Amino acid sequence: MPTYLFTRLVTAAFTASAIALASGALAQSYPSKPIRLLIPYGPGGVGDITARFVAQKMSENMKSPIVVENRPGAGLILATDPCAKAAGDGHTICLTGVGSALNATLFKSLPFDIVEDFTHLSTIAFIDIAMLASSDSKFNSVKDVLAYAKANPGKLNVATINIGSGQHLSAELFKSMAGVDVQIVPFKGTPAILAALRSRDVDIAFEYVAPLISQIRGKLLKPIAIASSKRLSEFPDTPTLHESGITGYEANAWNGFSITAKTPRAIVERLNKEIVAAVNSPDVQQRMRQIGAEARASTPDEMRDLMVRDIAKWKAVIERAKIPLQ
Template identity: 45%
Template sequence: MTLLARIAAGCAMVFALGAAPAPAAEQTPYPIRPVRIVVPFGPGGIADITVRVVAEKLTEKLGQQFIIDNQPGAGGITAARAALQGAKDGYTLALLTNGTAISVPLFKKLPFNPVKDFAPVSSLGYFEFLFVTAAGSKYHSVQDVIAFAKASPGALNLGTINVGSSQNLSAELFKSMAGVDVTIIPYKTTPDLVIAATRGDVDVMIDSYASARAMMADRKLRAIAASGPTRSAVLPDLVTVDESGVKGFEVTSWNAIFAPAGTPPEVIGVLNKAITEVVAMPDVKRKLLDLGIEARASTPEELGDRLKADIAKWTAVIEKAGIERQ
């Protein structure tokens, strides 16, 4: 090869090397700073305690603080707005619940669409409601309740918290599926409802295990059925409403982590993996079970499907009950 040819070949090689793509920049690991979880309830409730238990473990596992930001408000609107104002980078998350699914048909102008505006990450836990009577009540089963309601239309009272709550709509669903005419009495707060049930002001109370636990332990209240599809892990001897003859009846509440839509999939993957590992921890399972909650993670796809299914379910219940949209 002539000198000129060798020089030309060398120049071509240098040009080729210079034109080769530079190696991709290494992605910054997530998270590198604190993460905020916006919660649509005040401190101390079941949802708040659930997310705090999980957040503490996420802080340990991922090495950054997971901070709870309580933003209570009707329909979860205040919390949703706060979460959606954050950047779509995984550093602002939201706790959504089955109450979010109820808000879609319940509110005339909900300023967010939970299906389109949020990306599902993972569920944290599931819990059912209990059908509870006063300890001295004549009702010992759901069938006792149905028999009296059919014999005396409108005479039996079901107590729940406020209209449009999961508990209240559970009563509407029971009324519809059992084919009975009962009077549903809403109370402003859970303590008011528990007192009413203890005194016998309502024949049956529908609320969570956590709300009834103390009075059940004092033998002032007695559970006759649970609303879940299978028996509760915390009360395995308690029959379900479905087992009691109202076939297909099922109400399960859930708490779950979502991110603003557009959050990078790799970030959602990191969070889903970490949450799955956290809720499988024995101490986390134990703490939540004490509240009547079954700690259970999900894939983002499973959670998204659950949200859509619950929106459809509660839309039908609200429409059939003729509940006025707020």
């Protein structure tokens, strides 16, 4: 072998070994200070609670503090933008998810690209949406709802929260896929929806199951159908919308942890390992079930693919519903 080729091979091997050793050392010394977790929602909501469940377990396992900062408002930008622009040292992560996918389609411009400017570490929780009615409603099934809607175009009132929310777009997806003319009525929050159902100002609602668990268990509300692809273990007798005749219908909320794309691979792998361990721990699984959420981890590539699919899916719904961009 010529001397210059031998020299090249030795240099390449040495460089590869040095990089591997450096990456290993980086992962071993990380974290070197408290990790910041930026949450784009206020305290006490489902997103905040699920993130805190996982962060607490990660902190215990890593023996390092994780400092939670709630930064609600401005279309999730107040938490997500500083995360995208943080130093790539792994000490700033943020909660992202379906809300981030919705914003990518609802806003004309954002100061970051939710796909390209981030490495998505792992999903942590999936939160189901349901079609619900008051306990004394005449609607007991999707078949009942569709029969009334088709016989009375424009008269079925469907409650959701704010325009552009996951619940609102789930209702729009139902309207589109079922081919029915219904009135979608947005409210400012879940309490207003509950009041409208009780007073019969609206007929049905699309809302997260998690904050309504106690009302459903107490027979104040009845779930007509689940929006996700499978039934809930909590309510095994409630069918999915897909099973109920809206073939292919699927809508749910999810969230996960993300980090700036500048982060070294060794730190990404370490964080993914810690998140997966926390999400899969028996106590986090149980705590998630108690609030009506499903703890489910992923690989970084799986979370990225989910984000990309949801952006495309909800963009089509937004365009069909002619929801104005912000």
